[in-house]
Amino acid sequence: AQTVTQSQPEMSVQEAETVTLSCTYDTSESNYYLFWYKQPPSRQMILVIRQEAYKQQNATENRFSVNFQKAAKSFSLKISDSQLGDTAMYFCAFGLPDSWGKLQFGAGTQVVVTP
Amino acid sequence: DTAVSQTPKYLVTQMGNDKSIKCEQNLGHDTMYWYKQDSKKFLKIMFSYNNKELIINETVPNRFSPKSPDKAHLNLHINSLELGDSAVYFCASSPRGSGSSYNEQFFGPGTRLTVL
DSSP, X not given: OOEEEOOOSXXXXXXXXXXXXXXXXXXXXXXXXXXXXEEOTTOOOXXXXXXXTTOOSOXXXXXXXXXXXXXXXXXXXXXXXXXXXXXXXXXXXXXXXXXXXXXXXOOOEEEEEEO | OOSEEEEOSEEEEOTTOOEEEEEEEOSOOXXXXXXXXXXXXXXXXXXXXXXXXXXXXXXXXXXXXXXXXXXXXXXXXXXXXXXXXXXXXXXXXXXXXSSOXXXXXXXXXXXXXXXX
């Protein structure tokens, strides 16, 4: 069974600064997908970024980028130029192809952006 | 043009009651899911349906019964509610569950269930 670990329960960052959230996972599979989801106070789950394990290039979406280290089974999220609207719970998730979309989520990291 | 909608958004009820949560998606997706988010924000899949067929059934008490009348709808009925059922329940959908290039899921706004 796959496990996803987020070791930082909460992180605080000032506006315009950069914050990095860590995520590690455990799997014996070689092909899989990794995701970061954001859950703001509104409760809505929003996909931030995704990474296919067979792609070596790190995914980026505007101010969000990942550092995917397959050998280390690490998938960190970097938020650059943090904005107040980035305040949210961030979840790392793992999925396998042909698994009917079953995602394994980490426990989440609460990010607080301060003025 | 809501993609995945759930009703109700809030539900407060007494122990022992039976309640239902409804979910609808207008994205044309084949696969739908129910997740439970507990008080510590931990998110865990409960069920998955593909074209009205039950695909994933995690270790969930049989007081929870999902029903999919068509592929755009997935409802969750809970019998004999217990205090521990208090949580936020999320519905989600994805284009195809199996063999997809990736498992991107689109979530509903969640239903906060409080059992007193």
